[in-house]
Amino acid sequence: MPADLHFTKGQGTGNDFVLFTDPDGEVDLSPSQIAAICDRHFGVGADGILRAVRSRSLEAGAAALAEDESAEWFMDYHNADGSLSEMCGNGIRVYTRYLLDNGLATLAPGETLVIGTRGGVRDVQLNKLGFQVDLGRWRLDGGEPLVRAKNLQVARPGLGINVGNPHVVVALADDAELDEADLSFIPHLEPAPADGANVEFVVPGDPLVRDGVGHIRMRVHERGSGETLSCGTGAAAAALATRHWAGAGAPNNWSVSVPGGVVGVRMFPTEDGEHVALSGPAELVYEGDLAIA
Numbered sequence: 001m002p003a004d005l006h007f008t009k010g011q012g013t014g015n016d017f018v019l020f021t022d023p024d025g026e027v028d029l030s031p032s033q034i035a036a037i038c039d040r041h042f043g044v045g046a047d048g049i050l051r052a053v054r055s056r057s058l059e060a061g062a063a064a065l066a067e068d069e070s071a072e073w074f075m076d077y078h079n080a081d082g083s084l085s086e087m088c089g090n091g092i093r094v095y096t097r098y099l100l101d102n103g104l105a106t107l108a109p110g111e112t113l114v115i116g117t118r119g120g121v122r123d124v125q126l127n128k129l130g131f132q133v134d135l136g137r138w139r140l141d142g143g144e145p146l147v148r149a150k151n152l153q154v155a156r157p158g159l160g161i162n163v164g165n166p167h168v169v170v171a172l173a174d175d176a177e178l179d180e181a182d183l184s185f186i187p188h189l190e191p192a193p194a195d196g197a198n199v200e201f202v203v204p205g206d207p208l209v210r211d212g213v214g215h216i217r218m219r220v221h222e223r224g225s226g227e228t229l230s231c232g233t234g235a236a237a238a239a240l241a242t243r244h245w246a247g248a249g250a251p252n253n254w255s256v257s258v259p260g261g262v263v264g265v266r267m268f269p270t271e272d273g274e275h276v277a278l279s280g281p282a283e284l285v286y287e288g289d290l291a292i293a
């Protein structure tokens, strides 16, 4: 392992990441090294780490190449505590920005860049918000666990949704309740999902639907990273849950406001079932060198 690691810091609606290139899969950071880099007081500070590694250099990349041989690059994502996740919706936009700015990939309007992830390959395209990523087929998964969080007066049933990674979405009464919830603690889920879950707290817009677009506000406690300013897959899960609760006639296009900005969510039919897509900005903010102990 090299003593110095050149890294880039990037963010998508305030969900921030440390990125580095390791084409041949030689830099295998341990969970404690990842947690040290992501520490906001003693490290660089980030919600997660994105390693740009060629799919052919990683065991998990073999499945991506089997699914689509054009998935040259694999997004190797770890949460801030060093744990792995299958997918990161804000992360994959920032990762795409990183590949493009570093000349590792190209993407013109109308083209698709295929990226490998542990949740399967993902198609990324340019769009007016920045990038759109097709998160693939979603599913109701995880039942309706009872959710408790600090400062929430009553426990509420959540809705389990998987968009490549696991989420539980909870509807709150109003903005005041959303603002008062203390998400610095891990929300208590009953029954607890075996692999944990990201938990999204949502409030419907007033009105919920404007000009055919659904509007919600969301805060999130991410598995392995704590409260973050945004979670892309969480926004997709929150829009899907709200459409489910709203019933027939609810829209397929959603605008999700998070503390770090706004992302778009779109549900659309495909030959293999309904997909959900996420759109939003992605920005690289600085570069540096890290001494790896």
Ligand SMILES: N[C@@H](CCC[C@H](N)C(=O)O)C(=O)O
Binding pocket: 015, 048, 079, 084, 085, 086, 087, 088, 089, 090, 091, 165, 166, 198, 222, 223, 224, 225, 228, 230, 231, 232, 233, 234
């Ligand atoms: N911030 C991400 C989600 C990152 C992974 C998540 N914490 C998990 O453990 O599944 C996003 O933008 O989707």
